[in-house]
Amino acid sequence: MNFSAQLIAWYQHNKRDLPWRKTTDAYIIWLSEIILQQTRVEQGMPYFYRFAERYPTVTDFAAASEDEVLRLWQGLGYYSRGRNMLKTAKLVQEQYGGNFPTAYNDLIKLKGIGEYTAAAISSFSANEAKAVVDGNVYRVLARYFGIDEPINSPKGKKLFQKLADEVLDVSQPALHNQAMMEFGAMLCKPKKPACGICPVRTGCEAFKTNATSSLPVKLKKIKVKQRFFNYLLIFDEKRVLMKKRGNSDIWANMYDLPLIETDELLEPMQVLALPEMKIFGESNPLKDNSGVIKHVLTHQHLFIRFLILDKFPGEMQKDWFYADINDLDKLAMPKTIFIFIKDIFNF
DNA sequence: AAGACGGGGAA
DNA sequence: TTCCCAGTCTT
Numbered sequence A: 001m002n003f004s005a006q007l008i009a010w011y012q013h014n015k016r017d018l019p020w021r022k023t024t025d026a027y028i029i030w031l032s033e034i035i036l037q038q039t040r041v042e043q044g045m046p047y048f049y050r051f052a053e054r055y056p057t058v059t060d061f062a063a064a065s066e067d068e069v070l071r072l073w074q075g076l077g078y079y080s081r082g083r084n085m086l087k088t089a090k091l092v093q094e095q096y097g098g099n100f101p102t103a104y105n106d107l108i109k110l111k112g113i114g115e116y117t118a119a120a121i122s123s124f125s126a127n128e129a130k131a132v133v134d135g136n137v138y139r140v141l142a143r144y145f146g147i148d149e150p151i152n153s154p155k156g157k158k159l160f161q162k163l164a165d166e167v168l169d170v171s172q173p174a175l176h177n178q179a180m181m182e183f184g185a186m187l188c189k190p191k192k193p194a195c196g197i198c199p200v201r202t203g204c205e206a207f208k209t210n211a212t213s214s215l216p217v218k219l220k221k222i223k224v225k226q227r228f229f230n231y232l233l234i235f236d237e238k239r240v241l242m243k244k245r246g247n248s249d250i251w252a253n254m255y256d257l258p259l260i261e262t263d264e265l266l267e268p269m270q271v272l273a274l275p276e277m278k279i280f281g282e283s284n285p286l287k288d289n290s291g292v293i294k295h296v297l298t299h300q301h302l303f304i305r306f307l308i309l310d311k312f313p314g315e316m317q318k319d320w321f322y323a324d325i326n327d328l329d330k331l332a333m334p335k336t337i338f339i340f341i342k343d344i345f346n347f
Numbered sequence B: 001a002a003g004a005c006g007g008g009g010a011a
Numbered sequence C: 001t002t003c004c005c006a007g008t009c010t011t
Helices: A003-014 A026-035 A041-054 A058-062 A066-073 A080-095 A115-126 A135-144 A154-167 A173-186 A268-272 A275-280 A325-330 A335-345
Strands: A225-233 A239-244 A259-262 A286-296 A300-309 A320-324
Touching: A003 A173, A026 A041, A026 A058, A026 A080, A026 A115, A041 A066, A058 A080, A066 A080, A066 A325, A115 A173, A135 A154, A135 A173, A225 A239, A225 A335, A239 A325, A268 A286, A268 A300, A286 A335, A300 A335, A320 A325, A325 A335
Parallel strands: A225 A300
Antiparallel strands: A225 A259, A239 A320, A286 A300
16 A cells, blocks of 8 residues: 555544535535634634534625625635635626636635645545645644745745655545645644654654654744734724724734834833823823733734723724724634623623 | 735644 | 644735
């Protein structure tokens, strides 16, 4: 048995029962693949059910609003995935009459679909012979073939894609791709791979040379930026002053509160003395403050201070509006903001 | 070629 | 803490 056949044999006895494996509907597979980008299966699962139920077909999805999609996506992160899905759903509705494409060359042109996702959808839905290369595949190939070329260098990416194409079983690409990824996720794990029960260890270069812990090689770590957010919470009876975010920073197009970002951590009184505070009215007294919440993201650490102001005699700004607290569930907000407001109003 | 983009689970 | 997850897009 060759490498692929061994992994497929392993897969058929050890695979998890996942909902998106029960269908060849390209739309449903697309839904699952986008949700699972850079996301663990357990984390994405509830979102998959939520979207599949709310939008049973791509036609239903195409009729949604961006606000609604982002609200459903709230808490999953990488929100551009949700925004791109809506664009793609609309295009599929118009250009393909609501029939989700299954050909790699069509899929690769769609927003939010890159090489991995196009290979996944085309192989799973139509058995097109395209090899998927995701984090699991990089790891399995790097270890089995003992390759120390960095997986995130342009050279490495080409090398691993070529290798993945070579080991692909073109007679059953869907099964092969599923097997490679499941094997990487369940057995050939990043930490403490289960080499003791591995069916291909006798052919595995990393196992033979005791190098599993040093493969795959990945270039440089990103450096984390620190940012200081001072949010102003201003409410009037059952209404909160809110704003829609721009489209160039984190949490694009989502909703949050009036914000003053500073270069360093300031005390509440120092924030109130800032020139930017003028639009909130002269000598607007501080009613309360929450202390500092540290919100950890992959690329930045946010130090968030919520300042509750007593009143708002200032000027309304563009993109500001009052939201009824009963409508807050409809607005897509960063999780940390949502939880804070929820807490204040006790709902 | 390098950066940006979330949030959570595991060690 | 650090790593990394069924990656893609922008600059």
